[in-house]
Amino acid sequence: MDFSSPSPPMGSGQSPEALMEQVQAQLQQAYAEELIETLRGKCFDKCVTKPGSSLSSGESSCVSRCVDRYIEAMGIISRSLFSQQR
Amino acid sequence: MDPNLANNPQLIQFLSQEKERAMANEVVAKITSSCWDKCVDKPGSKFSSSETSCLSNCALRYMDMTMLIMKRFQQQ
Numbered sequence: 001m002d003f004s005s006p007s008p009p010m011g012s013g014q015s016p017e018a019l020m021e022q023v024q025a026q027l028q029q030a031y032a033e034e035l036i037e038t039l040r041g042k043c044f045d046k047c048v049t050k051p052g053s054s055l056s057s058g059e060s061s062c063v064s065r066c067v068d069r070y071i072e073a074m075g076i077i078s079r080s081l082f083s084q085q086r
Numbered sequence: 087m088d089p090n091l092a093n094n095p096q097l098i099q100f101l102s103q104e105k106e107r108a109m110a111n112e113v114v115a116k117i118t119s120s121c122w123d124k125c126v127d128k129p130g131s132k133f134s135s136s137e138t139s140c141l142s143n144c145a146l147r148y149m150d151m152t153m154l155i156m157k158r159f160q161q162q
Contacts, residue, residue, distance in 0.1 A: 016097045027104060031111065038115065042122060046129060066129040073122055073133075073141055078114045080142040081149065 039067055117148050 014022075047062035048055070055063075091097060121144035125137055133141075 014091070016091060016094045019091065020097065020100050023100075023104065027108070034115070038119065042119070043129075046126075062129065065131055069126065069129040069133060070118070070122060073126070074114055074118045076133075076138060076141045077118050077121060077145040078110075080145045081114065081117070082110070 039070055042070055043067060117145050120148065121145060 043063045043066035046066055047059050121141050125140035125144055126133075
């Protein structure tokens with residue numbers, strides 16, 4: 001992922017459509033970066049309890065399950081909060 | 087910024103929609119972080135039914151608690 005490319009200045013003689021697209025893209029990137037940061041913290045806490053000289057295969061597979069379950073947990077929680085029967 | 091752009095109704099609607107989405111996103115992120123710590127011990131290849139119901143109860147109780155705290159401040 002390339003986080004370094006600077007974006008052009010906003011709203012300089014752009015059409016509203018182009019501006020919306022640009023805002024959307026930047027939001028997506030910000031959300032993704034935030035999620036990655038969260039996953040790093042959460043999965044390190046759960047999976048790498050005693051850091052050794054390298055990541056063991058058990059730790060690696062724990063991390064991959066952790067990422068999947070965390071995203072699933074976000075879905076479960078957002079459904080309980082925003083589903084109709086509330 | 088182009089003043090016409092700032093008054094563009096399509097753009098205003100888009101921004102308020104994105105703002106709402108960002109707020110919902112933030113609530114989900116916050117609650118998931120707390121409830122993950124409480125409900126999930128070791129992440130397995132599938133959630134157990136008790137983990138699933140813990141997560142969903144946790145989210146709803148978090149909201150109940152939010153209401154309680156707000157009420158507490160309203161009655162000064």
